[in-house]
Amino acid sequence: MSMRTPLGKVRGLGSAKSGTEHFWQQRLTAIANIPLVIFLVLFCVFMVGADREEMAGAIANPLVALMLVFTIISITWHMRLGMQVIIEDYVHGEGSKLACLLGNTFFSLAVALTGLFAVLKISFGG
Amino acid sequence: MANSPMKERPLSPHLSIYKPMLTTMMSIVHRITGAGLYFGMALFVWWLFAAAHSPGYFDYVQGFIGSWFGRLVLFGFTWALVHHALGGLRHLLWDTGRGFELTKIEWMARATIAGSVALTLLIWIAAYAAR
Numbered sequence: 001m002s003m004r005t006p007l008g009k010v011r012g013l014g015s016a017k018s019g020t021e022h023f024w025q026q027r028l029t030a031i032a033n034i035p036l037v038i039f040l041v042l043f044c045v046f047m048v049g050a051d052r053e054e055m056a057g058a059i060a061n062p063l064v065a066l067m068l069v070f071t072i073i074s075i076t077w078h079m080r081l082g083m084q085v086i087i088e089d090y091v092h093g094e095g096s097k098l099a100c101l102l103g104n105t106f107f108s109l110a111v112a113l114t115g116l117f118a119v120l121k122i123s124f125g126g
Numbered sequence: 127m128a129n130s131p132m133k134e135r136p137l138s139p140h141l142s143i144y145k146p147m148l149t150t151m152m153s154i155v156h157r158i159t160g161a162g163l164y165f166g167m168a169l170f171v172w173w174l175f176a177a178a179h180s181p182g183y184f185d186y187v188q189g190f191i192g193s194w195f196g197r198l199v200l201f202g203f204t205w206a207l208v209h210h211a212l213g214g215l216r217h218l219l220w221d222t223g224r225g226f227e228l229t230k231i232e233w234m235a236r237a238t239i240a241g242s243v244a245l246t247l248l249i250w251i252a253a254y255a256a257r
Contacts, residue, residue, distance in 0.1 A: 045253040052184040055177045079164045115171035118178035
């Protein structure tokens with residue numbers, strides 16, 4: 001027998017007020033990451049030891065740039081969700097937990113935007 | 127806090143009380159590799175940023191990545207990435223409600239370890255062959 005109110009059941013958000021959204025986005029990005037990680041590894045393998053001209057030349061290819069954009073977005077989204085779970089598991093003080101969660105979002109966003117900016121700058125001819 | 131009734135309650139047994147098992151270790155390693163990759167991604171975008179910055183700065187960053195220490199970090203990053211990806215595939219399978227039999231769990235754990243080491247070595251051999 002469920003103790004939940006009919007309204008709570010309809011909303012389906014639970015005590016964390018976000019429902020299954022975190023779980024779902026973790027899986028969504030995980031599935032997206034399967035092909036993207038293969039691309040990432042290949043990109044790194046071919047670019048280790050390359051000079052700047054070769055690297056910029058590779059990123060100048062729109063398909064490579066687009067794949068890098070997809071990869072950066074999906075991975076930074078996934079890693080923010082994952083680190084959030086780690087923080088919620090181990091950081092118990094309300095203040096420090098909030099600080100860590102803020103830091104997590106800032107770090108993930110900074111990584112994402114730095115990567116996207118670099119790829120787009122090179123891709124657009126910088 | 128000193129008079130809190132919480133203090134007298136028995137605590138649930140934690141990690142240290144259980145016998146370490148392969149599946150436990152896999153779970154812990156999945157989390158550690160995830161956390162490692164979290165910071166490793168900063169290195170990856172630092173590399174991209176350097177390429178967008180200038181040839182001089184790119185040479186500096188590429189020099190760090192190309193050094194023995196940089197290569198060691200990159201090797202660790204590759205292994206963590208492959209291990210976390212294979213571990214993730216197991217989780218996606220479990221999400222469908224399959225693969226929970228003990229023999230299968232044990233088999234998949236061993237396959238993940240062997241697969242992550244083999245694939246990492248293969249990637250690095252390919253990388254050196256391509257250069």
